[in-house]
Amino acid sequence: MDIVIRPVAPREHAALGEITAQAYLQDGLLDFAASDPYLGELRDVAKRAAAAEVLVATADDTVLGGVTFVPAGGPMADVARPGEAEMRMLAVAHAARGRGVGEALVRACVERARAVDGCGRLVLSTQRTMHTAHRLYERLGFVRTPERDWNPLPELDDITLLTYELTL
Numbered sequence: 698m699d700i701v702i703r704p705v706a707p708r709e710h711a712a713l714g715e716i717t718a719q720a721y722l723q724d725g726l727l728d729f730a731a732s733d734p735y736l737g738e739l740r741d742v743a744k745r746a747a748a749a750e751v752l753v754a755t756a757d758d759t760v761l762g763g764v765t766f767v768p769a770g771g772p773m774a775d776v777a778r779p780g781e782a783e784m785r786m787l788a789v790a791h792a793a794r795g796r797g798v799g800e801a802l803v804r805a806c807v808e809r810a811r812a813v814d815g816c817g818r819l820v821l822s823t824q825r826t827m828h829t830a831h832r833l834y835e836r837l838g839f840v841r842t843p844e845r846d847w848n849p850l851p852e853l854d855d856i857t858l859l860t861y862e863l864t865l
Contacts, residue, residue, distance in 0.1 A: 700798055702805040705746060705753040705763060712760040713753055713788075714740035720762075720788035726824055739786065749773040752805055754789070754798045762789035764802040768813050776845055776860055781818045782810040787830065799833055807837070811865050818865060822847070822858040831859075839863045 705713055717739045720726075727733035738744075742763075745751050750766040767773045767783040777783035784806040789798045810819040821839070823830055839861040848857050 699756060700761065700796070700801050701755050702752055702801050703755070705742060705751040707743070707746075709753055709755075709760050710742040710746070713751070713763045714742045716760060716762060716790045717742070717786055717788040720791070723791060724827075726826070739788075745773060745786070749785075750809065752802060754793075754802055756793075760790070761793040761796075761798045762787070762802060764788075764806060766806045766809050768809075769816060775849070776820050776822055776847065778820075780815055781820050781862075782806070782813055782816050784819060784821045787821075799830070800837070803833065803837055807863065807865070810863075816865060819863045820845075821861050823861065825857070825859060831861075834861050834863075837863070 718736055721739055722731065727735060742751055745765050749771050751763060752766060753763045754761045764787040765773060765785040767777060767785060769777050769779060769781050773785060774783045775785065784803070787799060787802055807819055810816050821834070842860045842862050845860040846857055847860070850856050
């Protein structure tokens, strides 16, 4: 299977949005399941594509997954500081897992971060239970940055996100 990584096309927004939503739902990553307000954000690829670079992984014109790449200072950044880029919402369709799709998407973000003038690091946030993703990030050279861990919903104590960074 030849995986192609490229910017998402508008005609693929709905498919990638559903893959992203289903990945989070099926993996139990949403605290409020199907009623979680974040589900709408996960499905809204058009909104992300208007504010950042959304990459899609395809094979034979089938969408397999995607990720959002945010250059430093972009409106979609959660944890990036000056001199850093961020990747968000990495998701791979369940049927496409184990084929290198996630790794190809992460590597594409690394390449893009290296191409951004003045960018010295690529950062990301991840949930504690995303152990497969943690292994991928660590294998690619990312290191944990516990001092940057954060909670997107401070009113809920149990939603602390872990952070990683890759020095470019």
